Amino acid sequence: MFNRTGDTQVRIARLRAAGYPVTGSELDAWYVHPPDHENLATPLLEAGMKFRFDSMDPNLPLLGRFRADPDDSPWPPHVLHAARECLRRNSIAVYRLHTALERPKSRYPINLTQGYQEKFSHLGNVSDAGKALALEACVAAEDNRPDKAVNAILLAQHLADTLEAEPAYASYRSAMTIRWHSLHAAEFLLRRCELSPTNLLRLQERLLASAASTSPERGIAGDMVNWLDWAGQKITPRDLDAFGTKQGAVLSLYWRVGLKHRDLRLGIRYFDDMLAALRLPADQRAAAGRGIEDEFGQRLSHGLHPLAFMMLTAGSRIACRHATDLTRLRAAATACAIERFRQSEGHLPESLEALVPAFMTSVPTDAFTGRSLSYRRLDRGFVVYGVGEDGVDNGGLPRERRPNQGDRSFDDTFTVSR
Numbered sequence: 001m002f003n004r005t006g007d008t009q010v011r012i013a014r015l016r017a018a019g020y021p022v023t024g025s026e027l028d029a030w031y032v033h034p035p036d037h038e039n040l041a042t043p044l045l046e047a048g049m050k051f052r053f054d055s056m057d058p059n060l061p062l063l064g065r066f067r068a069d070p071d072d073s074p075w076p077p078h079v080l081h082a083a084r085e086c087l088r089r090n091s092i093a094v095y096r097l098h099t100a101l102e103r104p105k106s107r108y109p110i111n112l113t114q115g116y117q118e119k120f121s122h123l124g125n126v127s128d129a130g131k132a133l134a135l136e137a138c139v140a141a142e143d144n145r146p147d148k149a150v151n152a153i154l155l156a157q158h159l160a161d162t163l164e165a166e167p168a169y170a171s172y173r174s175a176m177t178i179r180w181h182s183l184h185a186a187e188f189l190l191r192r193c194e195l196s197p198t199n200l201l202r203l204q205e206r207l208l209a210s211a212a213s214t215s216p217e218r219g220i221a222g223d224m225v226n227w228l229d230w231a232g233q234k235i236t237p238r239d240l241d242a243f244g245t246k247q248g249a250v251l252s253l254y255w256r257v258g259l260k261h262r263d264l265r266l267g268i269r270y271f272d273d274m275l276a277a278l279r280l281p282a283d284q285r286a287a288a289g290r291g292i293e294d295e296f297g298q299r300l301s302h303g304l305h306p307l308a309f310m311m312l313t314a315g316s317r318i319a320c321r322h323a324t325d326l327t328r329l330r331a332a333a334t335a336c337a338i339e340r341f342r343q344s345e346g347h348l349p350e351s352l353e354a355l356v357p358a359f360m361t362s363v364p365t366d367a368f369t370g371r372s373l374s375y376r377r378l379d380r381g382f383v384v385y386g387v388g389e390d391g392v393d394n395g396g397l398p399r400e401r402r403p404n405q406g407d408r409s410f411d412d413t414f415t416v417s418r
Contacts, residue, residue: 007265007269008261008264008265008268011268011269011272012228012268014272015224015271015272015275020221020224020275021167021221021222021225022224022225022228023225023228023229024112024113024114024115024225024229025113026225027112027113027167027221027222027225028111028112028113030167030221031107031112031165031166031167032105032107032165033107034104034105034106034107037103038103038104038105039103039105039106039107040100040101040102040103040104040105040106040159040162041106041107041108041109041122042100042109043096043099043100043103044097044100044101044106044125044126044129044159045108045109045122045125045126046096046100047093047094047096047097047099047100047129048093048097048125048126048128048129049125050090050092050093050096051090051093051094051097051125051128051129051132052089052090052093053086053090053128057082059078059079059081059082060079060082060083060086061075061079061082061083061135061138062083062131062132062134062135062138062181063086063128063131063132063135064082064086066079066082074142075138075142080139080142083135083138083139084139086135087132087135087136087139090132093132094132094136097129097132097133097155098155101155101158101159104162105162105165106162106163106165106166107165107166108120108122108126108166109122110122110166112167112222112225115225115226115229115230116226116227116229116230120166120168120170120171123170123171123174126159126163126174126178127174127177127178129159130156130159130160130174130177130178130181130182131178131181133152133153133155133156133159133182133185134152134153134156134181134182134184134185135185136148136149136152137149137150137152137153137156137182137185137186137188137189138185138188138189140152140189141185141188141189141191141192141193142192144192144193146189146193146194146195146196146199147199149185149189149193150189150195150199150202150203152185153182153185153186153189153203154202154203154206156178156179156181156182156185157179157182157206157207157210158206159178160175160176160178160179160182160210161175161209161210161213161214163175163178164213164214164215164218164219165218166218166219166222167218167219167221167222167225168219168222168223168226169216169219169220169222169223169318170219171219171222172216172218172219173219173321175214176321176325179210179214179325179328179329180325180328183328183329183332183414186203186332186414187332187414187415187416190335190336190339190416191381191416191417191418195339197340197343197344200336200337200339200340200343201336201340203332203333203336204333204336204337204340204360205333207329207330207332207333207336208329208330208333208364210329211282211326211329211330211333211364214322214325214326214329215278215282215322216278216318216321216322217275217278217279220271220274220275220278220318221271221275223271224267224268224271224275227267227268227271228264228267228268231260231263231264231267262305263305263308266296266299266305266308267308270292270296270308273292274289274292274318276288277289277292277319278322282326282367283365283366283367283369283370284370285319285322285323285367286319286320286322286323286367286368287319288319289318289319289320289322290319290320292319293317293318293319320389322367323367323368323389324367324388324389324412326367327366327367327368327373327385327386327388327412328386328412328413328414330364330365330366330367330373330386331364331373331384331385331386331412331413331414332384332414333360333364334352334355334360334363334364334373334375334384334414335382335384335414335416337355337359337360338352338355338359338375338382338384338416339416340359341354341355341358341359344358344359348377348382349375351375352372352373352375352384366386366387366412367386368386368387368388368389368391368412369386369387369391373385373386374386374387374393374396374411376395376396378415378417380417380418381415381416381417381418382415382416383396383398383413383414383415383416384413384414384415385411385412385413385414386411386412387411387412388410388411388412390409390410392409393411394409394410394411395411396411396413396415397409397410397411397413398410398411398413398415399412399413
């Protein structure tokens with residue numbers, strides 16, 4: 001009874017027919033090798049290896065431990081000095097980073113035929129590269145060099161977009177982190193500099209292009225292959241050690257009598273349903289994905305599924321993270337359009353509809369609700385936002401200003417204050 005695999009095999013066959021890989025060799029082939037002269041991965045990692053900074057430096061933003069409080073306050077002189085010194089010491093590495101990112105595609109040096117045993121050790125260097133670009137943009141903004149700042153933000157967006165080609169959810173998470181830092185740098189820039197209409201349009205178009213293409217679909221497909229590989233392996237002492245003596249003994253029995261096939265069926269159903277949700281139009285993904293995750297969570301709580309619990313819960317809230325990322329990209333692009341309107345008309349628009357059609361073809365939507373983004377003028381500037389995961393309009397309250405760390409009563413915002 002426990003070894004029933006019919007439903008699993010049907011789903012696997014359907015996924016393969018839809019073009020998804022289901023083995024390590026298929027996954028490795030799915031991650032396309034661009035020509036060497038188009039592949040940014042090799043020179044980028046070489047530049048990253050030469051980048052030196054102290055991650056524990058309390059005065060270094062982004063790459064170190066300094067955090068502005070409040071988030072939109074100017075950097076103190078000693079912090080700005082630390083940032084400039086970091087970039088100066090690493091000027092050659094930053095130059096090489098820029099040169100690498102002139103290339104259009106990426107394939108990082110990993111062998112996906114190894115399945116779940118493959119380590120994505122390059123992600124730390126790639127993440128640091130994204131932070132370095134955000135740091136460069138912020139320092140350029142403080143020095144009133146908007147062209148340089150815009151270029152650094154555009155390169156960071158390109159880095160994040162190309163990283164999504166890597167079929168692993170960890171890579172998608174790294175891409176989101178890079179975008180998060182680059183969007184904060186864009187807020188920093190728009191608060192401090194008057195950008196030209198050309199630079200505003202360049203930013204707006206790049207952010208909308210990223211929003212149109214971003215998806216965790218490839219990452220989820222890659223993790224599905226790793227799940228199939230891991231769930232099909234024999235149990236090892238390392239697996240038992242992860243549970244401790246008593247739980248390890250239970251897991252060993254669970255494995256020997258064939259109960260692991262319950263986990264395999266649950267896991268493949270989860271991936272199959274989630275991939276279907278991610279193929280929906282962008283504004284329908286959040287609701288569909290949250291429904292799948294809620295059902296999956298209930299199944300984990302009602303039955304013994306130790307393998308699924310170990311391997312799959314780390315990727316929970318995929319739909320919400322994606323919707324947040326998508327909404328903030330759209331909000332940032334809309335803010336650029338508002339700035340273009342202000343420069344043209346001499347005042348802020350009364351509503352986002354005033355941007356259409358001269359500055360945007362349509363008002364972007366909140367990926368959680370499918371409704372138009374919200375907009376509020378402030379005493380100094382404005383905020384564009386979506387309602388966020390809680391579905392409640394909190395008036396454009398940024399995540400950084402929520403009352404408590406665990407509180408979800410905030411919005412997905414992009415704020416321009418002057």
